[in-house]
Amino acid sequence: MRYSEMFLPTEREVPSDAEVISHQLMLRAGMIRKLSAGIYCYLPLGYRVIRKVEQIIREEMNRAGAQEVFLPMVQPAELWQESGRWEYYGKELQRFRDRHDREYCLGPTHEEVITDLVRHELKTYRQLPKNLYQIQTKFRDEIRPRFGVMRSREFGMKDAYSFDADEEGAELSYARMFEAYKRIFSRCGLRFRPVEADSGTIGGSFSHEFMVMADSGEDGLVFCSECAYAANLEKAEVHPPEKADMSAIEEMPLTEVHTPNIRTIEEVSAFLDVTPQDIVKTMIFNADGQPVAVLIRGDEEVNEIKVKNYLGCNEIELAMDDMIEEVTGAPRGFAGAVGIRARIVADNSLLNMKNFVMGANREDYHVRNVNFGRDFSIAAFADLKIARETDACPRCRKALSFARGIEVGHVFKLGTKYSKAMGASFLDRNGKEQTMIMGCYGIGTGRTVAACIEQNNDENGIVWPMPLAPFQVIITPVNINDKALADTAERLYDSLVAKGVEALLDDRDERAGVKFKDADLIGIPIRVTIGPKKLAEGKVEIRIRDTGEVNAILLEQVEETLLGQIASKMRENVSGSHD
Amino acid sequence: MRYSEMFLPTEREVPSDAEVISHQLMLRAGMIRKLSAGIYCYLPLGYRVIRKVEQIIREEMNRAGAQEVFLPMVQPAELWQESGRWEYYGKELQRFRDRHDREYCLGPTHEEVITDLVRHELKTYRQLPKNLYQIQTKFRDEIRPRFGVMRSREFGMKDAYSFDADEEGAELSYARMFEAYKRIFSRCGLRFRPVEADSGTIGGSFSHEFMVMADSGEDGLVFCSECAYAANLEKAEVHPPEKADMSAIEEMPLTEVHTPNIRTIEEVSAFLDVTPQDIVKTMIFNADGQPVAVLIRGDEEVNEIKVKNYLGCNEIELAMDDMIEEVTGAPRGFAGAVGIRARIVADNSLLNMKNFVMGANREDYHVRNVNFGRDFSIAAFADLKIARETDACPRCRKALSFARGIEVGHVFKLGTKYSKAMGASFLDRNGKEQTMIMGCYGIGTGRTVAACIEQNNDENGIVWPMPLAPFQVIITPVNINDKALADTAERLYDSLVAKGVEALLDDRDERAGVKFKDADLIGIPIRVTIGPKKLAEGKVEIRIRDTGEVNAILLEQVEETLLGQIASKMRENVSGSHD
Known part of the structure; x- marks a missing residue:
């Protein structure tokens, strides 16, 4: 491609409305332009x-035995009513009526x-397993x-769905x-980690997220410094x-x-001259309409998702004032376990506590020297806290490390949630009707690109890993009005293109400085x-974008x-991944 | 790919709701399934x-200097209000409101x-021309x-948009x-014709449709038996x-x-004992609210689009009864030119007419011996009729041929319709602000596939031209329980795949007849x-799908x-096209 002909509008200024570096660089490098809130155009680069x-996704999905389909973006309400999600999905589901x-x-x-498609076509165990994927706009x-x-609101995604006859098959599909996914993200040249993730209300026993490591990531990751344990x-x-x-x-x-x-732990600790470790917080949750009191040590925080999974409820949120007053008889800020009219669950952080402080369920009162058994009882202790640096690995008790990451992929064992609701069944070897076991597997394509930039940039712009680079080489004659330089550049360009190299020829009549700045900004791995x-010595310079090395x-x-x-x-990129 | 693993549900029965052969065969060959009215899933085949x-489209668009982008499917109303199409487009435009x-x-x-994107980025003549395309769901x-x-309602399309600084540039972009397009449809193995098409209200001076020749086509094509003239x-x-x-x-x-x-030509001709060629029909149209009387010989039909273009109006339709009565003073069926209160235009078929019959503008009356000049006058004769077998080529006067076709592509010289309305301007060589000249170019991807099937099928199923065949070769061991057959098939399959051949191995435990029927139905060009x-003689059979030849x-x-x-x-397919 010739730079002079390419639609590649670069910008020197950092766009004011772009918070993260990938967003700034994708705008500056002329990769995307915003059309509307959360809706972007992709430009040629x-x-x-x-x-x-x-x-890369296609090659690896095909290699893993998945088959590509292409499903409609416009979907009838009836199917969503069948699965129950028409009511449940909320405003993220963009609904409309046709003529x-x-x-x-x-x-x-x-x-x-996909469940609708499959239930009409797959009837016997001999037709299973199947794994169907598509790359499509959502x-x-x-x-x-x-x-x-x-x-963004509109985004590209690869989504795959597996259908198996039994649990072992489903686990094998998941493992494949x-x-x-490991191969895909490795081949993209990303530093990433698969981590255990909450499978939430989608149900099913396991779920992993593939996280690209980046300080700017929205997700926190926890991994063991010794063993393989890693989780969101x-x-x-x-x-x-x-x-x-x-x-x-x-x-x-x-x-x-x-x-x-x-009311707060800080206030109580200062007022009563105790440490937060001497205090037990009583958090009242509304779990599917029922009040639940979660007890946790004063210096820890409750992980709502752990509570939700522990209780097995569908929806959970911190209780409103009226529920708090109903179960404690006091306004917010004075809840405690003694005499509370709610189910009580306690985090493991309370395991070794005795004579602790908590709210008295009475306005402007706390109680000292509370003890289990004597003053109130709980069914069991459980892991209900947000992990932090002082915690130990759940598998090997070694120290936990923390990092930030960007979720680029998610694999889910769905179980029978959709196949049951929508009647995707088959006849097994014995002629008995069984429900298919499903998995679903997603990769955000645009997000993968953005995550790659978050991980690969410097003050001058993007630093593409070779596998994702829009061009492998940029050829920069410093002055195209110098015929010798221009001719050399053209010949090199032609011969590289003929050899299948993805080359960009910067044939613009611009100063060398401008060309160098653009080449750095758009992040081409090798500049000639x-x-x-x-050239008078019969030589050209090769500069490596990531190391700055020049030869x-x-x-x-x-x-x-x-x-x-x-x-x-x-x-280098294929072998350079974490996992 | 192994047939046993592939999601390829074929059907013997002709689906009752599929009218055309391509629709029937795409369903029967397991290529598509309907999700909702006009909304289809593509299955792997x-x-x-x-x-x-x-x-093929990508390769040829890139070769022609177009650059691939990807634009949003969800578009804000404001842009459509700017172009004026928000009001104009009608119910085909699916509208909705977000949260x-x-x-x-x-x-x-x-x-x-695309005009919005380009107007913000292209500012000078040095950045022109540009041609941007995408392959996307509409x-x-x-x-x-x-x-x-x-x-269908949801469909895949390649759409390209060119932006030029001047008319010559725009014509060159169009020609490219x-x-x-000729290369694309040739490479797809289609028999097609580019024909002149009406550019309608989109405006601009030329437009061609690319028509795949098929008797089932919705469009009529006319082409000269001698010269290159061809038109919709x-x-x-x-x-x-x-x-x-x-x-x-x-x-x-x-x-x-x-x-x-x-009232009708037949009735008048019988009643007055004259031929339809002696009668002049007077058709009253409502053209942008104004009545226009179109005169045409009794045996010809008015081409509404020609009338519309001749008048240069925006909307045209046959007049309602009230307008007819207003301009003729009589009910429908008795309109004539003599004394009518409307602009009169006449088709060239009237050129050599004298003493003709027409309506009298009076209920239950006609007039005989009407003549130009004496009884009424017209400004000019024009070509306003639907072409038919008895007509001569407009270029060379030789005989016209007629055929049916399916429109798979359309190229349009748009002119400045959108660039003017939306302010897509640039500074020319002299620093003067000018409006960009646009072209737009579309190919329906799904429709191209369907048209290919309309053109290539027989009573047993699809007969793919090699370039579009989902697999090039199908390997059919007649009995996979015969180890020698199965092993030979597997070895051949492995070695073909290793050589880059797209092979389907029919490793199903099915009777040979079932396998042959499926291979024919899905239309694989070569069956082994x-x-x-x-095999006992050390041989296998090669059967060619289109000729039935076996060796x-x-x-x-x-x-x-x-x-x-x-x-x-x-x-064979690249060189085998018409144009």
Whole structure:
């Protein structure tokens, strides 16, 4: 491609409305332009990168035995009513009526459509397993779209759905996708980690997210410094503290103390001159309409998702004031376990506590010297806290590490949630009707590109890993009005293109400085600079974008050198991944 | 791919709701399934063919200098209001409101979006020309979707948009797309014709449709038996009849005759004992609210689009009864030119008429011996008729031929319609602000596949041309329980796949007859049959789908033979097109 002809509008200024670096650089490098809130156009440079991601995905999905389909983006309401999600999905589901007043939605995901397709066609165990995937545009009416294509309303996604006859088959399908995803993100040149994730109300026993490591990531990740354990922060388990022998500590008498307008842990701890570790917080939740009191040590935070999974409820939120007053008899800020009219569950952080402080369920009062058994009882202790640096790995008790990441892929064992609701059944070996077991597997294509930029950039712009680079090489004659330079550039360009190299020829009549700045901004891995001084010696300069390394190479060796460097940079990325 | 693993549900029965053969065969061959009215899922076999069409399109668009982008399917109302189409487009434009009550539509086409993108980025003549294309899903809420993916509501389309600084540039861009389209449809293995088409209210001076020749086509095509003239029936011009010397025929006196309840040409001709060629029909149209009387010879039909273009009006329709009565003073059926209160235009078929019959503008009366000049006058004669077999080529006067076709592509010189309305301007060489000149160019991807099937099928199923075939070769061991047959099939399959051949191995435990039927139905160009008798002689059978030709080939020669046949069938299609 010739730069002079390419639709590649670069910008020097940092766009004011772009918060994260990938969004800024995708705008500045002329990869995307915003059409409307959370809706973007991909320009030629940006779309070249998307296509590279898609190609890698296709190759690896096909290799894993998945088959490509293409499903409609406009979906009839009836299917969503069948699965129950028409009511449940909320405003992210963009609904509309057609000219005949029939209800439709824009597909935010395709479980309903694929299940409908499969239930009509797959009838016997001999036709299973099947794994069908597509690469397609989705729409979710996010309330607050942001970060460019990272969290947009319209976005590209590869989604796959597996259908198996039994649990072992479903686990094998899951494992195959897990391995395919590792290969995909490795081949994209990303540093990533698969982490255990919450499978939420989608149901099913396992779920992993593939996280690209980046400080700007929206997700917290937790991983063991020693063993292979890794999880999304919202899912991360912690090892319970070892049960200490507390028998030497005497139980002191329960004492109510007047704590006028003292509510928070900090206030209580200062007022009563105790540490937060001496206090137990009582958080009241509304779990499917029922009040639940969650007890946790004063210096810890409750992980709502763990509570939700522990209780097995559908929806959970912090209780409103009226529920708090109903179960405690006091306003917010004075809840405690003694005498509370709610189910009580306690985090493991309370395991070794005795004579602790908590709210008295009475306005402006707390109680000291509360103890289990004597003052209230709980069914069991559980892991209900947000993991933090002081916690130990749930598997091996070694130290946990924390990082930030961007979710680019998600694999889900769905079980029979959709196949049961929609009647996707088959006849097994014995002629008995069984429900198919499903998995679903997603990769955000635009998000993968953005995550790659978050991980690969410097003050001058993007630094593409070779496998996703929109061009492998940029050829920069420093002055196209110098015929010798221009001719050399043209010849090199022609011969590289003929060899299948993806080359961009910067044939613009611009100053060398401008060309160098653009080449750095759009992040082409290798720049060949053709200048008068070196050319007089029969040489050109090869500059590597990521290391800044510059070498003068004899003209007759430049092609071979470039081919070697491209090949080695492709390999480097495949082996350079974490997992 | 192994047939046993593929999601390829074929059907023996002809689906009752599929009218055209391509729709029937796409369903029966497991290429598509309907999700909702005019909304289809592509299954793996169907999507393989779509991807082949897309790949050919990409290669040829890139070769022609177009650059691939990807634009949003969800588009804000504001842009459509700017172009004026928000009001104009009607119910085919699927509109909806998002959670913040902002208005959007699903893109039925992308002139507005691309013009918006370009006006913000292209500022000087040095950045022109540009041609940007995308391959993307469109949605048009067709009132009566039908013929499967041929006329669906959701459909795949390649759309390209060119932006030029001047008319010559715009014509060059158009010519390049015209050539690219010829290459694309040739490479797809289609028999097609580019024909002149009406550019309608989109405006601009030229427009061509690319028509795949098929008797089932919705469009009529007209082409000259001698010269290169070819046009869509709705656009097809005809040569005017040579002006005869009519001086010898005396003008007879105008006579009103009572024709009680006699209205149609047939009735008048029988009642008055004249031929339809002696009668002039007077058709009253409502053209942008104004009445216009179109005169045409009794045996011809008015081409409404020609009338519309001749008048240069925006909307035209046959007048309602009230307008007819207003301008003629009589009910429908008795309109004539004499004394009518409307502008009169006459088709060239009237050129040599004298003493003709027409309506009397009085209920139950006609007039005889009407003559130009004496009884009424007209400004000019024009070509306003629907072309038919008796007409002569407008260019060379030779005979016209008629055929049916399916429109698979359309190239349009748009001019400044959108760039003017939306302010897409640039500074020319002299620093003067100018409006960009646009072209737009579309190809329906699904429709191209359906049209290919309309053209290539027999009583047993689809007969794919090699370039679009989902698989090039199907390997059919007649009995997979015969180890020698199965092993031979597996070895051949592995070695073909290793050589890059797209092979389908029918490893199903089915009777040979079932396998043969499916292979024919899904239309794979070459079938390799592996049976016990021939294998005992060290041979397999190669059967060509389109000719039915069968040859027994020695095992050691089969690979070379197949590679040669595939290559020759790819070439055959590239050169085998009409244009």
